[in-house]
Amino acid sequence: xxxxxxxxxxxxxxxxxxxxxxxxxxxxxxxxxxxxxxxxxxxxxxxxxxxxxxxxxxxxxxxxxxxxxxxxxxxxxxxxxxxxxxxxxxxxxxxxxxxxxxxxxxxxxxxxxxxxxxxxxxxxxxxxxxxxxxxxxxxxxxxxxxxxxxxxxxxxxxxxxxxxxxxxxxxxxxxxxxxxxxxxxxxxxxxxxxxxxxxxxxxxxxxxxxxxxxxxxxxxxxxxxxxxxxxxxxxxxxxxxxxxxxxxxxxxxxxxxxxxxxxxxxxxxxxxxxxxxxxxxxxxxxxxxxxxxxxxxxxxxxxxxxxxxxxxxxxxxxxxxxxxxxxxxxxxxxxxxxxxxxxxxxxxxxxxxxxxxxxxxxxxxxxxxxxxxxxxxxxxxxxxxxxxxxxxxxxxxxxxxxxxxxxxxxxxxxxxxxxxxxxxxxxxxxxxxxxxxxxxxxxxxxxxxxxxxxxxxxxxxxxxxxxxxxxx
Amino acid sequence: xxxxxxxxxxxxxxxxxxxxxxxxxxxxxxxxxxxxxxxxxxxxxxxxxxxxxxxxxxxxxxxxxxxxxxxxxxxxxxxxxxxxxxxxxxxxxxxxxxxxxxxxxxxxxxxxxxxxxxxxxxxxxxxxxxxxxxxxxxxxxxxxxxxxxxxxxxxxxxxxxxxxxxxxxxxxxxxxxxxxxxxxxxxxxxxxxxxxxxxxxxxxxxxxxxxxxxxxxxxxxxxxxxxxxxxxxxxxxxxxxxxxxxxxxxxxxxxxxxxxxxxxxxxxxxxxxxxxxxxxxxxxxxxxxxxxxxxxxxxxxxxxxxxxxxxxxxxxxxxxxxxxxxxxxxxxxxxxxxxxxxxxxxxxxxxxxxxxxxxxxxxxxxxxxxxxxxxxxxxxxxxx
Amino acid sequence: xxxxxxxxxxxxxxxxxxxxxxxxxxxxxxxxxxxxxxxxxxxxxxxxxxxxxxxxxxxxxxxxxxxxxxxxxxxxxxxx
Numbered sequence: 001x002x003x004x005x006x007x008x009x010x011x012x013x014x015x016x017x018x019x020x021x022x023x024x025x026x027x028x029x030x031x032x033x034x035x036x037x038x039x040x041x042x043x044x045x046x047x048x049x050x051x052x053x054x055x056x057x058x059x060x061x062x063x064x065x066x067x068x069x070x071x072x073x074x075x076x077x078x079x080x081x082x083x084x085x086x087x088x089x090x091x092x093x094x095x096x097x098x099x100x101x102x103x104x105x106x107x108x109x110x111x112x113x114x115x116x117x118x119x120x121x122x123x124x125x126x127x128x129x130x131x132x133x134x135x136x137x138x139x140x141x142x143x144x145x146x147x148x149x150x151x152x153x154x155x156x157x158x159x160x161x162x163x164x165x166x167x168x169x170x171x172x173x174x175x176x177x178x179x180x181x182x183x184x185x186x187x188x189x190x191x192x193x194x195x196x197x198x199x200x201x202x203x204x205x206x207x208x209x210x211x212x213x214x215x216x217x218x219x220x221x222x223x224x225x226x227x228x229x230x231x232x233x234x235x236x237x238x239x240x241x242x243x244x245x246x247x248x249x250x251x252x253x254x255x256x257x258x259x260x261x262x263x264x265x266x267x268x269x270x271x272x273x274x275x276x277x278x279x280x281x282x283x284x285x286x287x288x289x290x291x292x293x294x295x296x297x298x299x300x301x302x303x304x305x306x307x308x309x310x311x312x313x314x315x316x317x318x319x320x321x322x323x324x325x326x327x328x329x330x331x332x333x334x335x336x337x338x339x340x341x342x343x344x345x346x347x348x349x350x351x352x353x354x355x356x357x358x359x360x361x362x363x364x365x366x367x368x369x370x371x372x373x374x375x376x377x378x379x380x381x382x383x384x385x386x387x388x389x390x391x392x393x394x395x396x397x398x399x400x401x402x403x404x405x406x407x408x409x410x411x412x413x414x415x416x417x418x419x420x421x422x423x424x425x426x427x428x429x430x431x432x433x434x435x436x437x438x439x440x441x442x443x444x445x446x447x448x449x450x451x452x453x454x455x456x457x458x459x460x461x462x463x464x465x466x467x468x469x470x471x472x
Numbered sequence: 473x474x475x476x477x478x479x480x481x482x483x484x485x486x487x488x489x490x491x492x493x494x495x496x497x498x499x500x501x502x503x504x505x506x507x508x509x510x511x512x513x514x515x516x517x518x519x520x521x522x523x524x525x526x527x528x529x530x531x532x533x534x535x536x537x538x539x540x541x542x543x544x545x546x547x548x549x550x551x552x553x554x555x556x557x558x559x560x561x562x563x564x565x566x567x568x569x570x571x572x573x574x575x576x577x578x579x580x581x582x583x584x585x586x587x588x589x590x591x592x593x594x595x596x597x598x599x600x601x602x603x604x605x606x607x608x609x610x611x612x613x614x615x616x617x618x619x620x621x622x623x624x625x626x627x628x629x630x631x632x633x634x635x636x637x638x639x640x641x642x643x644x645x646x647x648x649x650x651x652x653x654x655x656x657x658x659x660x661x662x663x664x665x666x667x668x669x670x671x672x673x674x675x676x677x678x679x680x681x682x683x684x685x686x687x688x689x690x691x692x693x694x695x696x697x698x699x700x701x702x703x704x705x706x707x708x709x710x711x712x713x714x715x716x717x718x719x720x721x722x723x724x725x726x727x728x729x730x731x732x733x734x735x736x737x738x739x740x741x742x743x744x745x746x747x748x749x750x751x752x753x754x755x756x757x758x759x760x761x762x763x764x765x766x767x768x769x770x771x772x773x774x775x776x777x778x779x780x781x782x783x784x785x786x787x788x789x790x791x792x793x794x795x796x797x798x799x800x801x802x803x804x805x806x807x808x809x810x811x812x813x814x815x816x817x818x819x820x821x822x823x824x825x826x827x828x829x830x831x832x833x834x835x836x837x838x839x840x841x842x843x844x845x846x847x848x849x850x851x852x853x854x855x856x
Numbered sequence: 857x858x859x860x861x862x863x864x865x866x867x868x869x870x871x872x873x874x875x876x877x878x879x880x881x882x883x884x885x886x887x888x889x890x891x892x893x894x895x896x897x898x899x900x901x902x903x904x905x906x907x908x909x910x911x912x913x914x915x916x917x918x919x920x921x922x923x924x925x926x927x928x929x930x931x932x933x934x935x936x
Contacts, residue, residue: 006627020473134916182476209609216609269896284895285919292899293915296906303896339896343875346892400607446483453487458635462628 001041003157003243004196011038012189015153016182016250024174028148031171031251035151039116046115049087054150056083057125061132061139061146077133081126088122091115093320117156119317123282125150128164130286137165145171154247158240160258160278162248170253177252184434185249187449191424192242194452197460198417200236202410203228205461206403211379214392221403222392226372229379234262235421237276256281261429266363267342268334268370279317287313300340307339308332318378323386326377334370413459494637495630500651502663503527504626507534510663514676515541517661520848522681524666524673526646527633528625531674535572536582538678540590542567546830548679549573549582550598553748553806555680556813557596560841563832567592568678576603576725579732583739594826595736596817597745599729600806601790602714604771606722645669659683659848685803686842687849693800700804701751708757714806717764721774729775733782742826744785747771749792749812751802785824789816811838857935862909862928869904873897883925909935 001008015034022030039047060080067073092114128149131137140146149167210217210225217225241258248255256278265271272280288310295302308329315328349356373390380386427433437445498504502523505513507530513521515538539547544567548557554570572582576599583591602608640646650668660667660683667673671684688694708715736743750758758765772788779786789795792808795815802808814836821828821835863881871879874892887893893901902918905911905927911934921927 006624017473017477134919136920179476186480216607269894288895289898289919290915293902293913293918296899296903303899307896343892347875449483450486454490457487457490457631460631462632 001038003240004193007041012247012250019251020177028142028144028171031148031152032144035148035153035156038153039151039156042116046118049091049115049118050121050151051147053084053087053122053125054147056080057128057150058140058143058146060129062141064129064132065139073133077129080129084122084126084129088118091118117158120155120157120159120161121150123161123279124155124163127161127282127286131163131165137168140164140168152248154244154251155255158237158244160241160244160256161282162255162278163282166256167253173252175252177250181249181252185246187437188242188246188249190246190449190452190456192239192244192246193460194417194456195235195239195242195421197456197462199414199421200232200239201461202414202417202459203232203235206410207232207379210403211381211385211389214385214388216400217392218398218400218402219393219396220398221400222389224403226376226389226393230263230372230375231418233375233379234259238425259425261425263368263371264364265367266360268331268338268367269342271367271371272331272335280314283310283313283317303339304336307335311335322383323377323380326383326386327374330374330377334374417455417459491630491634493641494634497637497641497646497651498527498626498630498633501646501665501668503629503665505663506625507537510534511537511541513663514538514674514678517676520660521663521676522660522667522671522673522683523663524670525664526640526666526669527636528629530625531571532574535569535678536585538567539569539572539586539592543590544592546594546596547592548596548598550748551600552680553600553808554596554598555674555678556808556810557817558675558679558810559677560836561814561817561832562830564830566677568680570598570678570680576728576732579728580735583732583735583741591739591741593740594742594744594830596820596827597743598748599745599775600748601750601768601771603729604721604725604774605716605718605767606720606724607716607718608714608722609716659850681845682803682807682809683845683849686809686845689800690846694803697799697803701753701799701802704754704805705757708754708761711764715758715765717761719763719766721767721770726774726778730778733778733784736784737782742784743779743782744787744820744824744827745775745779746787746816746820747775747790748806749789749795749797749808749816750806751799751804752793752797753799754805755791755793785820785827787816787819787823789819795819810841814838814841857909857932859928859932862931862935863924865908866905866924866928866931869901869908873901873904881924883923883928885924886922905931911935 001011011034015030018034019027019030036047036051039050057080060076060083063076064073064080067076128137128140132139140149145168148171149164152162152167155162207225207228210221211229214222214225238259245255245257258277258279260274260277262271262274265274288306291306291309292302295306298305311332312325312328314331315324315326318324318327349359376389377383377386380389424433427436437448440448503525505523505525510523510530511534513523542565545564546562546566547569548554548566549572550570551574552571555568557566557568557570559566569582573579586592646665646669650665660673662668662671662673664673671687672682673680675681685694685697704715707713711717733743758768768790771790772786775786775788792801792812795812797808797812797815801812817827817831818835821831863883867879867881870881870890871877874890874897876891879890881890887898898918902913906913909931911931913930913934917930921930
């Protein structure tokens with residue numbers, strides 16, 4: 001069941017109502033049942049894998065805690081992490097490596113269907129094991145609660161990566177789901193669908209056309225497609241996250257944010273603190289930080305190495321493709337460049353206060369464009385495809401077909417939708433959304449909700465189904 | 473919770489109400505008929521069907537499924553310009569698979585999706601000139617021949633088109649009378665608003681019938697046809713869409729076509745290709761543009777060589793004047809009526825033995841064909 | 857080592873590392889309160905602390921730091 005399907009809405013409704021009538025101590029069973037039901041709708045075999053992986057993490061956690069010596073703890077943790085990462089590696093990257101080893105061939109039995117959400121749940125579980133090892137949380141003894149945590153269905157498809165540290169306590173809480181939480185969850189879902197159906201899927205048509213054969217289009221069209229993809233990805237993924245977080249709220253949980261006005265970040269370090277936040281925080285805590293600790297006595301070389309490995313990991317997390325690798329490396333270079341020169345830049349602007357005011361403008365602009373450049377690699381089918389896009393823009397060639405095959409009506413819908421989206425994002429970021437919403441009279445609130453609903457129903461692009469981040 | 477459920481229903485009620493009218497319109501007019509049912513209707517019904525839906529276009533899938541189900545010996549393949557070949561023209565089992573492709577890109581896919589039992593022996597391949605225009609941009613939003621998920625298709629159509637149904641009704645594009653099945657069965661069993669409002673649609677053999685055009689033509693020039701040609705002339709002036717200027721041929725399309733010919737040869741399929749015709753006034757307008765459409769002159773030499781390389785026949789019918797056509801033989805700028813198709817077929821039959829032995833004997837008469845349709849427009853039952 | 861002594865020395869480190877002579881950290885100071893104290897600079901801080909106080913910290917300890925006070929605790933526990 002994809003998120004944007006009628007079936008899912010029905011399923012979510014049933015889960016919400018059932019949850020309300022479930023006795024508090026049985027809630028974990030409710031979540032297990034519904035989560036595995038949801039997972040079965042994708043594939044029964046992989047549900048077994050999910051359970052197996054959950055058990056591994058569960059027992060490893062207990063093992064780490066029960067081990068008497070530091071040595072023992074470390075061994076248990078390492079074993080658990082290796083097993084979990086190993087499973088992820090095999091199931092996720094096998095196809096990519098098979099492609100690499102024998103390109104173009106691929107007899108059917110070589111290809112394994114990538115288990116849905118494997119990148120997300122293995123990351124969740126690895127963080128659990130390591131957190132137990134670090135003493136941040138105590139190992140969970142309740143197998144049912146743990147299974148519910150691992151399989152929690154709103155987060156299965158594409159995160160956010162919700163760690164045990166904040167999830168399990170919420171699960172143990174006994175109390176009714178507040179009415180306001182239910183309605184805010186529904187609003188969040190509505191907004192998520194708005195972003196996905198009105199903006200992302202619509203932009204996708206334009207972006208896909210141009211990325212498919214950039215050679216047919218002029219530089220303006222290619223440039224717009226490059227911008228368009230980033231906005232599409234943003235609307236798509238933040239929409240998905242909103243649907244996930246909204247669904248989570250319907251079940252009484254609060255899950256972490258994934259985005260915080262990323263395109264207005266003043267530098268690339270800030271950007272990564274605002275884009276796909278649950279993933280970058282995960283990598284920061286479990287990859288970057290430990291690496292930094294290891295390399296801390298190597299000065300800047302250590303920093304550079306840690307950044308490179310971390311950003312490459314971000315790239316490859318999306319898949320073992322050269323384009324993802326290029327994407328990661330490019331961001332690694334950006335980060336290194338920015339990290340090593342930040343102090344000097346700050347000093348420069350301190351000395352030139354007039355220019356410092358301009359910095360608030362071009363800081364985000366430059367960062368945004370760096371991101372766009374890397375995103376071309378992210379989106380392209382191949383390195384040569386990415387190069388086609390880039391050279392197409394650089395050629396400044398206006399002789400070929402332009403972007404105008406995209407109807408004016410579509411552009412208008414995108415513009416209006418985009419503005420609405422960013423206004424809401426801005427209010428959310430400042431924490432003012434709830435105040436702004438509830439300060440309106442009831443009829444106004446319903447008008448806003450109807451506005452969004454009819455906008456979605458009237459202008460939603462119901463054709464395509466793919467969430468870009470779903471394949472991870 | 474009860475409060476929330478009630479409030480949700482209260483909220484959803486007006487939303488639901490909005491959908492009632494489009495739901496009624498779409499279901500009563502046959503717009504929701506699934507591809508599966510259409511295929512079944514076309515194979516089983518003795519009653520002549522005229523099927524054309526206005527709010528969806530599942531024909532790429534239907535045509536592929538049609539080939540697989542019927543396993544015809546001969547098919548016509550191409551875009552909507554190749555839709556006029558009918559079973560009556562042939563003495564072997566025939567199916568018109570036009571609209572299974574919309575460019576050269578999916579040619580190979582068509583062959584690859586057919587197994588040994590399903591693949592036809594002969595393919596009449598209609599090639600549109602713009603296939604070979606490197607500046608012509610065509611976006612195929614669906615994966616070719618994608619099977620619509622049955623059972624949920626109606627919901628998808630409803631959610632996509634509900635607003636358009638309202639606006640079309642307000643603009644008088646259709647009337648309530650079109651929703652009444654009984655009033656729409658004169659001569660043909662009409663399914664879909666396209667068939668009911670415009671009196672045109674797909675026949676059981678996969679071919680397409682412009683019934684209204686044929687009936688109206690008896691009384692004189694058809695204004696809608698001229699309007700369409702004017703629109704195309706406008707496109708030529710604006711250098712837009714199908715009429716983007718080009719001076720060379722598209723390498724990609726040639727490669728895709730050759731891949732198709734190679735595969736056909738390997739699988740023992742005989743292909744007869746032809747360049748689809750345009751209305752005479754269109755061609756005159758293009759010729760007046762001269763060097764802007766240089767690529768048009770280059771198509772035949774290139775395709776002639778390509779087809780000969782594999783022992784296949786290719787004919788150039790772009791200039792319909794050579795077939796004795798006038799604008800009256802076209803429903804718009806590029807779609808001909810059946811007479812022209814017959815003339816094309818006659819020449820193909822003469823040039824290609826495979827075709828020659830497959831056409832009906834005696835060869836159908838144009839006037840006879842039209843008479844049958846004009847009668848059908850009045851009768852209750854008609855056998856083709 | 858006593859807490860106050862550790863805090864003073866730590867403050868020196870902060871001042872020179874984050875280029876701000878006016879900094880005065882307290883037990884509750886967190887990364888949000890100091891401009892430039894981000895995850896990339898965090899390690900520089902740890903390295904300086906280890907060098908200055910002659911101690912070695914583990915990843916686990918670094919992970920569990922929530923504010924300057926935690927850091928001071930570790931310093932006072934480990935430094936001689």
